[in-house]
Amino acid sequence: MPTEFEMRQRNAKFAKEVREGKKATHVSRQEKMAQKSPLSLWALGLVVFVVIGGVFFEIMRILFLD
Numbered sequence: 001m002p003t004e005f006e007m008r009q010r011n012a013k014f015a016k017e018v019r020e021g022k023k024a025t026h027v028s029r030q031e032k033m034a035q036k037s038p039l040s041l042w043a044l045g046l047v048v049f050v051v052i053g054g055v056f057f058e059i060m061r062i063l064f065l066d
Contacts, residue, residue, distance in 0.1 A: 002010070037044070 039047070
């Protein structure tokens with residue numbers, strides 16, 4: 001186990017790197033949520049299926065029933 005002095009040095013080094021803009025090792029929860037889509041993948045697929053399916057059937061109705 002590292003000594004208290006070594007831990008303080010590593011913590012200071014980490015804080016300095018974060019202040020300089022280097023990538024932190026752990027992304028904050030707020031940053032994770034900002035990157036995450038509000039719709040899950042299956043819900044997005046369902047929306048796309050309904051919209052494209054509706055357009056397809058509307059085109060078929062226009063072409064064959066008029």
